[in-house]
Amino acid sequence: KFTFRMSPDFKPAVGIDSLKQVITYWRTGYPDFHLEIIEEVYCLGRIAVRWKITATNTGPGNFPPTGKKVHVQGMSLIHVEGGKxxxxxxxxxxxAWLTQLGYKLIPPTSEGS
Incomplete structure (x- = not known):
């Protein structure tokens, strides 16, 4: 069965139904989600893809919608066996995704302060 994993936790989504749930989640939270392929490399049953995402956070998700647009790059590594x-x-x-949505990274306080 096809398995999809995504940073930061790489929790596996196994099978086509799980993949459909992942896609539905992203399309609900980011209805104008656009993926642009920048580069692809094929070698020995592996495909490396460098991509850029542009999307506006207008729908529900793990966090309340912000209405903000994100522009983020990343990579995918895909394994192929027997043509599948x-x-x-x-x-x-x-x-970068979270800061573009307006979330802040707050450094921890030192023990002496």
């Missing part, structure tokens, strides 16, 4: 896609590992810039 076996799995995909997605590595995105999660920090």
């Amino acid at each position: 896609l076996i799995d995909e590992w997605v590595f995105g810039n999660n920090l």
Whole structure:
């Protein structure tokens, strides 16, 4: 069965129904989600894809919608066996994504302060 994993936790979504749920989640939270392929490399049953996503956060998701647009680059590593896609590992810039939505990274306080 095809397995889809995405940063930061790489929790596997196994099978076509799970993949459909992942796609539905992203299309609901980001209805204008656009993926542009920048570069592809094929070698020995592996496909490396460098991509750019542009999307506006207008729908529900894990966080309240912000109405903000994000522009993020990342990569996917896809494994192929017998002419079939076996799995995909997605590595995105999660920090850039969240900061473009308006979230802040707050450094921890030191013990002395």
